[in-house]
Each structure stands twice: as structure tokens, then as C-alpha cells.
Amino acid sequence: MRIFILVNLWAIALLMGARSAAAATDNTDSTYRLGSGYTVGETGLSIGGYANTELDVPRSTPWNFTLSDLSLFMTWDNGSRLHFFSELEAGDVLNVGNHQSLGAQNAHFEFERFYLDSLVNNNLTVRLGKFLTPIGEWNLIHAAPLVWTTSRPVVTENLFSPHASGLMLHGSVPVVSRQLEYSVFADLTESIDPYRSSNPFQNALGAHLRYFFSDTLQIGASVADYTLSDLQSAQIGSSFTHIALSNLQSSRYYLVGLNLAWSYKKFELSSEFVYRTSDHAAIASTLQGFVQGVVPISQRWFMVGRYEYFEQQLNKAGQVGLLGLAYRPLPPIVWKLEYRRGEHNELLAPDGLSASFSILF
Amino acid sequence: MTMRIAYALLVVILFAGFPTHAAEPLAVITAVTNPLDTLSLDALKLIYLRKSQMDTESNRWIPLNLPVADPLRRGFSLALFSILPEEQDDYWNVQYFNGISPPKVMASEEAILRFVASTTGSIGYVRKQSVDSRVKVLLLITPPTAK
Numbered sequence: 001m002r003i004f005i006l007v008n009l010w011a012i013a014l015l016m017g018a019r020s021a022a023a024a025t026d027n028t029d030s031t032y033r034l035g036s037g038y039t040v041g042e043t044g045l046s047i048g049g050y051a052n053t054e055l056d057v058p059r060s061t062p063w064n065f066t067l068s069d070l071s072l073f074m075t076w077d078n079g080s081r082l083h084f085f086s087e088l089e090a091g092d093v094l095n096v097g098n099h100q101s102l103g104a105q106n107a108h109f110e111f112e113r114f115y116l117d118s119l120v121n122n123n124l125t126v127r128l129g130k131f132l133t134p135i136g137e138w139n140l141i142h143a144a145p146l147v148w149t150t151s152r153p154v155v156t157e158n159l160f161s162p163h164a165s166g167l168m169l170h171g172s173v174p175v176v177s178r179q180l181e182y183s184v185f186a187d188l189t190e191s192i193d194p195y196r197s198s199n200p201f202q203n204a205l206g207a208h209l210r211y212f213f214s215d216t217l218q219i220g221a222s223v224a225d226y227t228l229s230d231l232q233s234a235q236i237g238s239s240f241t242h243i244a245l246s247n248l249q250s251s252r253y254y255l256v257g258l259n260l261a262w263s264y265k266k267f268e269l270s271s272e273f274v275y276r277t278s279d280h281a282a283i284a285s286t287l288q289g290f291v292q293g294v295v296p297i298s299q300r301w302f303m304v305g306r307y308e309y310f311e312q313q314l315n316k317a318g319q320v321g322l323l324g325l326a327y328r329p330l331p332p333i334v335w336k337l338e339y340r341r342g343e344h345n346e347l348l349a350p351d352g353l354s355a356s357f358s359i360l361f
Numbered sequence: 362m363t364m365r366i367a368y369a370l371l372v373v374i375l376f377a378g379f380p381t382h383a384a385e386p387l388a389v390i391t392a393v394t395n396p397l398d399t400l401s402l403d404a405l406k407l408i409y410l411r412k413s414q415m416d417t418e419s420n421r422w423i424p425l426n427l428p429v430a431d432p433l434r435r436g437f438s439l440a441l442f443s444i445l446p447e448e449q450d451d452y453w454n455v456q457y458f459n460g461i462s463p464p465k466v467m468a469s470e471e472a473i474l475r476f477v478a479s480t481t482g483s484i485g486y487v488r489k490q491s492v493d494s495r496v497k498v499l500l501l502i503t504p505p506t507a508k
Contacts, residue, residue, distance in 0.1 A: 035450070035453075035454055035457065036453075036457060036462070036463070037457065039462070046460075046462065048457065050458075073457075073458075073460065075460040075462075077460070077462070079421050079423065079482075080421070081421075083460070085459070085460035119414055119415065119421075121415060121419070122413055122414060122415045125414075140459075141455050141458060143458050145454065146454055146455055146458055172412060177403070179407070179412065215442075215443075331447075331450035331451060331454055332450075332454060360454055360457065360458075
């Protein structure tokens with residue numbers, strides 16, 4: 001536990017320094033502000049990122065504490081039609097657990113995102129590079145300081161690759177006086193990304209639409225047609241499954257999804273469902289999804305509840321309920337505590353307690 | 362006599378709770394060289410959310426804000442989004458994650474006037490009475506009384 005205390009002391013020191021900097025000035029973009037990064041003069045270059053520390057205490061396996069994410073954003077936007085963005089992530093930087101002494105043996109680095117946007121006109125931008133797969137909403141904002149729970153809903157990463165590398169056309173158009181946002185992507189990870197993230201696409205085509213019915217309600221829909229490179233992590237994560245499914249790697253998947261987000265004051269309701277089928281008779285069609293609600297209990301404290309349903313290849317359909325608390329002393333900082341319990345959920349979302357501290361810096 | 366004093370006090374208390382006059386109009390301004398002459402409130406909203414990136418001449422919009430505590434900024438935010446600037450923090454956190462910065466913050470109305478006058482694509486707001494020949498007014502908005 002000492003390392004937990006040390007990491008959090010470091011975070012508090014960082015926070016106090018940043019708070020005083022933020023309080024001191026709000027009138028130039030070259031000063032550092034917590035949650036906004038640092039802009040380097042008039043160069044158009046900005047640097048920032050986020051960090052997340054996580055403590056997991058599953059009911060049937062040993063506890064584990066990790067500095068799970070340390071991400072560095074680099075943005076370049078000098079006011080021209082081009083806009084560059086990259087996110088370099090150090091994952092599992094430090095680990096300590098019941099049967100594991102403190103170490104960095106699981107640490108790994110990767111570019112989570114690395115792309116160039118070219119603004120064609122007000123309704124169309126062309127993106128080239130590696131980006132987050134536009135399926136649902138959670139995957140697009142999955143950073144720990146932006147979401148309400150330490151654990152990620154199964155549906156947001158289990159059935160498709162969270163990253164895509166290739167080309168994306170995105171933008172928005174007015175429809176009935178409201179904005180319709182669209183993204184259409186073609187993935188060629190196998191050919192152009194030598195440092196593939198876990199569970200990568202081999203190739204994919206997909207699209208996501210999001211319509212703003214009002215300032216507080218948005219509904220989205222996703223479609224994708226793809227092949228996965230790595231069925232091990234895509235399916236269950238067990239070696240048994242890997243062997244059983246390794247001959248199905250060329251299977252093509254077809255996915256449709258729906259997502260909804262509603263907010264009023266500080267109340268929130270969100271939901272995502274995905275249905276995936278394949279051209280291989282041995283791979284059953286799969287439905288997964290969640291419904292999540294957030295209720296403010298004071299200015300800075302929030303209660304979170306979530307229900308998840310996920311069909312699996314080699315097990316009965318899993319269900320999980322989650323109850324959590326989140327404390328946001330400042331918008332870029334969040335402390336979370338949650339308990340998760342369910343059935344047929346041992347592999348994808350095991351019962352147990354999780355806590356985390358995350359910060360956008 | 363006592364009744365009169367009580368009545369006068371009641372009137373004072375009641376009027377203290379309500380604005381006695383509308384807030385001063387804000388002028389949304391751009392450079393005089395910008396071919397645009399008017400702008401709708403919805404279009405302005407998209408520009409300040411950084412969702413609309415280009416003007417009709419394909420110049421990048423550069424929206425400008427005053428500091429968060431400035432009453433004009435607070436009134437502008439209420440008029441445009443019906444919320445105060447600090448209530449947009451969650452939105453800007455998500456945009457930050459996607460590499461999109463919020464509007465540039467300028468120190469004063471004069472700083473906005475100078476920047477707008479000299480920078481193509483920039484757009485800002487000042488009090489109507491502060492507008493001069495260096496800039497062009499696209500829209501007048503009357504902010505509700507700041508919270």
C-alpha cells in the first residue's frame with residue numbers, strides 16, 4: 001500500500017502546483033492549465049496527457065495495484081487546414097500485487113493514436129493514421145479521467161478492435177436544424193501499423209453516425225465489417241480459447257451498434273449495445289451492451305450504477321451489476337470506487353472491488 | 362407611518378431580487394475584411410464549440426473569449442449555451458482528449474478588438490458601446506443577467 005500512498009502524494013503535489021498556476025492567470029494560452037495542457041507559444045504545438053492509477057481486488061484472484069496509464073498528448077494546429085494529434089501511452093508502468101513485488105516488467109509503450117487531419121471544408125475532414133475506432137461512444141472517450149467507472153464495459157472493447165489504422169472521413173452536417181456527425185473509416189492495420197495494439201483489425205470498413213436531438217440528448221448508430229488479427233484477446237483471453245479459435249482467424253464479422261447519451265444538469269444516462277455476427281458457422285452471433293446512470297449526490301460526489309449483458313462464445317450469457325462512487329474535486333481529476341458482481345462473468349468482468357485515481361494534466 | 366415604512370421596505374426587498382434593467386447587449390465582431398455580414402446564434406454556438414471550423418472564405422475560425430470570471434464572458438456563455446463557463450468543463454475535457462482546444466482567452470475587450478481587427482477568421486464579443494471602426498458587428502445578443 002505504500003506505493004499507492006506515494007503515487008497519490010505525487011499526484012496531490014502535481015495538482016497543487018497546477019492549481020496555483022491555473023489560478024494565477026486565465027488570459028494567455030501559453031500558461032499551463034490543469035486539464036488543458038501546455039501550449040508552446042505561437043508554434044501551434046500543445047502538450048498534455050493523463051495518468052491513471054488503479055487498485056483491483058477481485059473476489060477470487062489476488063489484488064493488484066498498477067500505474068495503468070501514462071499518456072502523453074501532442075497536438076499541432078497552427079490555424080491552417082492541417083491538424084496533427086498523437087497519444088503515446090505507457091501502459092502498466094508499475095505493478096504490485098499479492099503475489100508480485102513492485103516492478104515494471106509489464107510496462108509497454110505504444111502510440112494509441114497518431115494521425116493527421118486535413119480540413120476539406122466545414123463539413124468534411126480527412127483523417128489519415130491511427131485513431132480510435134468510431135463504434136459507440138465509450139471507445140472514443142475511454143480515458144480514465146473522462147469516464148465514471150474504473151472498469152470498462154465489456155461491450156466497448158470485446159467484440160471489435162478499439163483502434164483502427166487507415167483513412168477516416170468525418171465531419172458534421174445540419175439535419176432538421178440539428179447536427180448530424182458522421183465518421184466513415186477504412187482500416188488497413190495489417191499493412192500499415194507494424195506496432196499493432198492488442199486485438200487489432202486485420203482490415204475493416206465501418207461508419208458511425210451521431211445525431212443531436214437536443215443539447216442534452218444524442219443517439220448514435222454504428223456499422224462495421226471486419227476481420228480480426230488476434231482472436232485470443234478478441235474473444236475471451238484464455239489459451240484454451242486461442243487454440244479452439246485459431247483456425248477461424250480469417251472469419252469476417254459484421255457489427256451493428258446503437259448508443260444513447262442523455263444528460264440534464266449533472267444527471268446522466270447512457271447506453272450502448274452491439275450485435276455481431278460472422279460468416280463462420282462456428283462463431284455464434286453475439287449481443288452485448290450496458291445501461292449506465294449517474295446521479296449527483298453533491299457538487300463533487302456522484303453515484304454510478306451500471307448493468308451489463310454480454311453473450312460469450314464459450315459460456316452462457318454474462319450479466320454484471322456495478323455500483324460506484326466518484327469524487328471530482330476538480331473537473332480534470334476523479335477518484336472512483338466501485339463494486340461489481342454478476343453471473344457467468346469470471347473471464348470478462350469478474351466480481352470484485354476496484355478503485356482508481358485519474359488526472360488530465 | 363409604520364405601515365408606509367414596511368411597504369417601502371417590501372418594495373426595496375422585492376426589487377433587489379430582480380434585475381431592474383436588461384443586461385447590456387453584446388456585439389459579436391469580426392474583421393471588417395470578412396465578407397460575412399450576419400451570423401445566426403446557432404452558427405455562433407457551433408463556432409464557440411469548435412465544431413464549425415471554417416468561415417465562408419475557408420479561413421479557420423479563431424473564436425475568442427474573455428477570462429472565465431469576466432461578467433461579459435459569463436453573460437455570453439448564458440446567452441449562447443444557457444450555462445456558465447465552468448459548467449462546460451466536462452465538454453472541454455473530452456475535446457482536449459481529442460486534441461481540440463477551447464477558444465483563445467484574451468485579457469480584455471481592447472485585446473479582443475485589436476486581435477479581431479488584425480487577424481483573419483477571428484471572432485469575438487465586446488459590449489456594443491465598445492465597438493469601433495476597426496471591426497464589423499455580425500450579431501447583437503442580449504445576455505440574461507449573469508448568475
